[in-house]
Each structure stands twice: as C-alpha cells, then as structure tokens.
Amino acid sequence: MHRFANPTRFFRISNAILPVAAAGFAVLTVLGLYYGLIASPADYQQGDTVRIMYIHVPAAYMAVMIYAVIAGASASVLIWKHPLAEITARAAAPVGLAFTFLCLATGSLWGKPMWGTWWVWDARLTSVLILFFLYIGYMTLANAFDEPGRASKPAAILALVGVVNLPIIKFSVDWWNTLHQPAALIRLDGPTIAPEMLTPLFLMMGSFTCFFILVLGLRMRSEYAAARLRNAMSRGVTTPDGVPNGPVGREPAA
Amino acid sequence: MSAFFEMGGHAVYIWPCYALAAAVMVYLLVGSVSAMRRNEAMAKALDVSRRPRSEGGANTRIAGGSADA
Amino acid sequence: MIRAMRAVFMRDLRLVFRQGADLALALAFFLIAASLFPLGVGPSPETLAIVASGVVWVLSLLSVMLSLDRLFQSDYDDGALELMAMTATPMALLVLAKASAHWVTTGLPLTLLAPVIAMMLNLPADGLLALVLGLLLGTPAMSLIGAIGAALVLGARRASLLTALLVLPLYIPVLIFGVSAVDAAVAGLPWRPYMLILAAISMASIPLAPWAAGAAVRSAFQ
Numbered sequence: 001m002h003r004f005a006n007p008t009r010f011f012r013i014s015n016a017i018l019p020v021a022a023a024g025f026a027v028l029t030v031l032g033l034y035y036g037l038i039a040s041p042a043d044y045q046q047g048d049t050v051r052i053m054y055i056h057v058p059a060a061y062m063a064v065m066i067y068a069v070i071a072g073a074s075a076s077v078l079i080w081k082h083p084l085a086e087i088t089a090r091a092a093a094p095v096g097l098a099f100t101f102l103c104l105a106t107g108s109l110w111g112k113p114m115w116g117t118w119w120v121w122d123a124r125l126t127s128v129l130i131l132f133f134l135y136i137g138y139m140t141l142a143n144a145f146d147e148p149g150r151a152s153k154p155a156a157i158l159a160l161v162g163v164v165n166l167p168i169i170k171f172s173v174d175w176w177n178t179l180h181q182p183a184a185l186i187r188l189d190g191p192t193i194a195p196e197m198l199t200p201l202f203l204m205m206g207s208f209t210c211f212f213i214l215v216l217g218l219r220m221r222s223e224y225a226a227a228r229l230r231n232a233m234s235r236g237v238t239t240p241d242g243v244p245n246g247p248v249g250r251e252p253a254a
Numbered sequence: 255m256s257a258f259f260e261m262g263g264h265a266v267y268i269w270p271c272y273a274l275a276a277a278v279m280v281y282l283l284v285g286s287v288s289a290m291r292r293n294e295a296m297a298k299a300l301d302v303s304r305r306p307r308s309e310g311g312a313n314t315r316i317a318g319g320s321a322d323a
Numbered sequence: 324m325i326r327a328m329r330a331v332f333m334r335d336l337r338l339v340f341r342q343g344a345d346l347a348l349a350l351a352f353f354l355i356a357a358s359l360f361p362l363g364v365g366p367s368p369e370t371l372a373i374v375a376s377g378v379v380w381v382l383s384l385l386s387v388m389l390s391l392d393r394l395f396q397s398d399y400d401d402g403a404l405e406l407m408a409m410t411a412t413p414m415a416l417l418v419l420a421k422a423s424a425h426w427v428t429t430g431l432p433l434t435l436l437a438p439v440i441a442m443m444l445n446l447p448a449d450g451l452l453a454l455v456l457g458l459l460l461g462t463p464a465m466s467l468i469g470a471i472g473a474a475l476v477l478g479a480r481r482a483s484l485l486t487a488l489l490v491l492p493l494y495i496p497v498l499i500f501g502v503s504a505v506d507a508a509v510a511g512l513p514w515r516p517y518m519l520i521l522a523a524i525s526m527a528s529i530p531l532a533p534w535a536a537g538a539a540v541r542s543a544f545q
Contacts, residue, residue, distance in 0.1 A: 109268075
C-alpha cells in the first residue's frame with residue numbers, strides 16, 4: 001500500500017510517465033484541433049459555435065475529475081496518512097481551479113451567441129461556480145497554517161465535505177429544467193452527439209487528461225521539494241544564500 | 255481560408271475561447287516548470303549545505319524527512 | 324455521554340446569555356444591514372417586495388456566519404476545547420451539542436426577528452409563513468455546516484475571514500431552496516417541496532457535519 005511512499009520510486013515512475021504524457025498531449029492536441037476546427041461539420045442548429053464545445057466540455061470534465069482526484073487523495077490522507085497523497089492533492093488543486101475557470105469562461109463565450117447572455121443563474125452554472133469557490137477555499141486553507149503538515153487534515157476534510165457538490169453538478173441539468181442543455185455524453189442510452197463531433201471531443205478530453213498528468217507530475221515534484229524546504233526551515237535551517245521564504249510560499253514557523 | 259477564420263460569423267466567440275484555453279494551459283505549464291526548478295534548486299542547495307561532501311541526486315534523497323509531518 | 328453533551332450545551336448557552344453582547348451583535352447586524360437595503364435599492368415598496376425574501380435570507384446567512392467564530396475559537400484560545408477533546412465523549416457529540424447551543428442563540432432568534440424585518444421590507448403576507456418555516460428548517464443546517472468551517476480554521480491565519488470563504492459556498496443550497504420557497508408562496512405556488520428539501524439538508528447535516536467538524540477539531544490538537 002505504501003509502495004509510493006518511497007520517493008525514489010515515485011521519481012522513477014514519474015520520470016517514466018512524464019514523457020509519455022507530454023507526447024500524448026502533443027499528438028492528441030494536434031489531432032483534436034484538426035478534427036475540431038477543420039474536419040468536423042458545423043452544427044445544424046448552433047453553427048460554428050459548436051466548436052466551443054471541444055474546449056468547454058473537456059474543461060468541465062477536467063474540473064470535476066480533478067476534484068475527484070483531490071477528494072480521493074484526501075481520503076487517503078485521512079485513512080492511510082500516505083505522505084504522497086497530500087502532495088498529490090496540493091499539486092492538483094491549482095490545475096483544477098484553472099480548468100474550472102476555463103470551463104466557466106468558455107461557457108460564457110458560448111452562452112452569449114446561443115442564449116443571448118453571458119451568464120445565467122441556472123443550476124449547472126451555479127454549481128460549477130460553487131466548485132470554483134471550493135477550489136479557492138481548499139487552496140487557501142491548505143496554505144493557511146504556519147506549522148508544516150498541520151494543514152493536511154483540515155484541507156483533506158474540506159475536500160471530502162465538498163464532494164457533495166459533484167453529484168449536484170452531474171445531475172443539475174436533469175433535476176432542474178434550465179437553459180443549459182441536458183446530458184449528452186454520459187447517459188444510459190448512449191451519447192446523443194453526432195459521431196463526427198464525438199471524435200474531436202474525445203481527442204480533446206484525452207489531450208487535457210494528458211496535460212493534467214504532465215502538470216500534476218511536475219507540480220508534485222515541486223511540492224515535494226517545497227515540503228522538504230518547509231520542514232527544514234521550521235527546524236531553523238536556511239539555505240546558503242539565505243532565502244527564508246518566497247518561493248515556498250510560506251513563512252518559517254520558528 | 256478567410257471563411258475558416260470567420261467561423262460562420264461567430265469568430266468573436268470561438269477564437270477567444272481557444273486563445274483563452276491556450277493561455278491558461280501555457281501559464282500552468284510554464285508556472286509549474288519554473289516553480290519546480292526553483293524549489294528543487296533550493297532543496298538541492300539545502301542538501302549541499304548540510305552535507306558538503308555529497309554530490310548530485312538531490313531529487314531522490316530524503317534530507318528533510320517525510321513530506322508529511 | 325448524554326450528560327456530557329447536556330453539560331456542554333448548557334455551558335455554551337450560559338456563556339452567551341451572560342455575555343449578552345454576542346447574541347445582541349448578530350441580531351443588531353441583521354437589523355442594521357437590512358435597513359441599508361431600502362437606502363441602497365430605493366424605498367419604493369414594489370422594489371422592496373421583490374428583493375425582500377432574498378435580503379432576509381442572505382442577511383440571516385451572514386449573521387449566522389459572523390457568529391461562527393464563538394463556536395470554537397474562544398474555547399480553543401483558552402484551552403477548554405483541548406480539555407473537551409481529551410474526554411472520553413466522542414468529539415462529534417460535543418460538536419453536536421455546541422452546534423445546537425449555537426443554533427438556539429443565533430438561528431432561533433434570527434428566525435423570530437425575520438418576519439419583522441420582512442414586513443419592514445414589504446414582503447407580501449403570503450410569503451411570511453414560508454419564510455419563517457424555511458428559516459426554522461434551514462438554520463440548523465447553517466449552524467451545523469458552519470461548525471465544520473469554524474473547526475477547520477482553528478489555528479489558521481486570519482481564521483474568521485477564512486471561515487467565510489469556506490462556509491459561504493456550502494450555504495448556497497440552503498439559500499437557494501429557502502428563497503425559492505418564499506417566492507413560490509408569494510406567487511401562490513406549492514412551497515411544501517422546498518420545506519422538505521430544507522428539512523432533508525438539516526437532517527443529513529445532523530450526523531455528517533459533527534463527524535467532519537469533530538475530526539477537524541481533533542486534528543487541531545496533534
């Protein structure tokens with residue numbers, strides 16, 4: 001269970017995965033953009049604005065998926081106290097926040113030509129906005145304690161409490177009759193999108209997923225180094241060039 | 255070609271959307287790489303200052319104890 | 324265990340009633356902030372009638388939130404909370420007792436004051452019952468969810484500001500259903516479903532929130 005607790009092993013695995021993720025991201029992005037912008041037809045109702053979907057829907061999927069990753073890592077912080085779990089959650093949060101922002105912004109750019117308004121307070125938009133606030137709250141709480149390691153449990157509990165929002169996001173368009181269109185991709189009777197549009201959609205989802213894995217790996221290495229620095233500084237050690245804080249984002253506790 | 259950039263009259267909405275996605279992802283990637291370089295350089299400096307004789311491999315050594323206190 | 328819970332509950336009530344200021348502060352905020360709205364959106368009765376339900380709900384939300392730091396923070400500062408954490412009684416039950424005391428000293432008085440403010444804001448009489456019942460069912464969830472936020476920030480920097488950031492997003496469902504109930508009642512539509520949802524949120528919070536808040540309190544003493 002604690003196989004990854006050994007940092008050597010973590011670095012070996014991450015060094016093996018990162019090039020694959022980078023290559024996958026590059027290939028899938030090129031293919032996704034080709035199919036999304038050139039080789040797919042315009043929607044008979046929405047015209048070319050349907051191409052916003054190839055950014056908007058993958059971004060929404062990432063926003064929810066990354067929160068699920070954070071929640072899973074947080075559960076593992078609380079249950080197994082796995083040292084890499086906290087690092088995973090901390091590293092994933094800013095990426096999730098960025099994709100949630102991207103989802104809201106592209107949704108807004110899609111809403112203007114389709115609904116005639118940048119924003120409506122319907123159930124799905126509001127619940128994604130709550131997700132955005134949850135990410136901000138999580139990141140603030142995870143950095144609100146001076147003592148290293150003290151934030152890990154409160155932040156994990158908050159992440160798990162926020163999980164109630166995920167099913168609300170998923171089912172909001174089915175429960176409430178709103179402006180936002182109902183689920184088209186993941187439903188019991190199969191997707192209701194034309195196959196020519198599904199191809200770029202899945203390619204972009206794959207591209208974003210590879211991007212997340214890539215950035216997560218980089219950020220985990222960064223967080224791992226930062227955690228070591230914080231631990232060392234809280235014991236009164238300084239680096240030779242005497243940098244006390246700044247890049248680590250925290251003041252030394254002592 | 256110009257028809258492609260006009261996007262059926264919706265260019266104002268579609269291109270900003272793709273540009274925004276590119277900007278967000280470039281920012282994440284560049285920010286993560288530079289933060290990683292900075293933190294790992296500092297962690298390495300810490301190792302060197304503590305163990306003057308040791309060389310390299312700062313990545314893989316647990317000098318600051320476990321990440322989780 | 325029941326005795327310990329009752330002791331904590333009674334102790335918190337006594338603390339609030341002896342000081343008095345805490346209780347008065349939340350209600351005074353409620354009243355003063357509500358009186359700003361006619362000045363802000365204009366005193367016309369029609370405009371006020373439209374925003375009244377939302378104003379009363381948002382302000383009661385904020386009043387509850389402002390009083391959250393007395394839930395754990397003062398006991399944390401003087402060490403009483405650490406003593407409670409060391410007793411054999413599960414922390415979740417003590418949190419439940421403290422949240423109940425918090426509700427009696429904020430949610431309940433706010434619910435009683437709300438119809439007065441609603442009438443000052445010209446809320447149509449049809450909505451009054453939905454407003455009071457909604458607050459009665461919704462404020463327990465606010466105290467309980469607020470307890471999670473208040474427990475998470477123990478020992479953090481700028482704790483009370485952080486509580487707001489953590490708790491307000493979690494209050495949004497209560498706000499949505501509470502306001503929808505009043506609006507439905509004013510429009511002559513059935514508002515019972517909203518009451519059931521509010522009751523369901525409170526009922527679900529009773530076991531879940533103290534459990535999460537209790538874990539957060541314990542993590543503050545490690």
